[in-house]
């Protein structure tokens with residue numbers, strides 16, 4: 001494998017707030033690296049520094065020549081054009097021929113269950129749909145480096161599965177994947193290396209620790225009386241979606257029963273339970 005990006009002694013301050021301090025990292029072609037960490041730890045900042053959207057306060061980013069980046073932001077701007085117009089425009093900017101762009105768009109919108117939104121205005125899409133459009137744009141023309149900032153946070157489970165398999169495929173074709181996320185199951189599925197950003201530094205995580213898990217998805221209806229998720233199980237939950245009236249969580253299968261019992265005791269009602277691969 002060959003190094004395509006190297007970060008040397010990268011530090012970043014916003015005013016007096018130091019976010020990253022002396023970060024060193026080498027990224028090889030075809031590597032898949034995940035960054036996890038608490039809110040505000042600097043994951044998004046680090047991804048933006050890697051692809052040149054933000055300058056570091058000090059240190060150096062060296063990239064191989066003619067490297068093509070594709071960046072899927074955490075927050076996607078709302079625009080007054082349709083999904084199809086946006087994707088077509090982006091495809092043409094990438095230099096793809098018009099017929100290839102249209103073929104790719106149709107195929108990808110179908111894969112992500114978004115065909116009926118082809119002519120919807122971008123500004124009217126939900127957060128999850130906007131993220132899917134951003135992901136489709138990134139998949140439309142193969143980059144050398146795909147940067148994903150919390151790519152699953154707004155997506156439904158079916159789309160998540162599709163997304164994971166597509167990113168895996170790109171990775172196998174040699175695309176380097178850099179991702180920030182909060183979900184260890186995603187790290188487990190996608191990444192060969194992972195770091196936690198803690199105290200402004202990168203701390204390597206042992207990804208093999210997470211490879212033995214099978215996962216279940218549990219959906220609960222919230223009780224009428226306000227209830228919290230029991231503290232003893234919060235550490236076991238790998239992903240949590242809290243929507244009005246409903247809580248959905250991804251949990252290691254070996255912890256499913258304990259989590260289920262704890263939630264039922266708090267008055268949550270089980271709506272559905274299934275394996276992540278079902």
Ligand SMILES: Nc1ncnc2c1ncn2[C@@H]1O[C@H](COP(=O)(O)OP(=O)(O)OP(=O)(O)O)[C@@H](O)[C@H]1O
Pocket residue numbers: 014017019037038039040041042043044045046074
């Ligand atoms: N443009 C900016 N101006 C000032 N401060 C900023 C700016 N961008 C980020 N920060 C600060 O830098 C720190 C790291 O932010 P960042 O968005 O990188 O964290 P994160 O790990 O991505 O968090 P989250 O999990 O919430 O997405 C935070 O304290 C944030 O307030």
Ligand SMILES: [Mg+2]
Pocket residue numbers: 043044045074149180
């Ligand atoms: Mg972020």
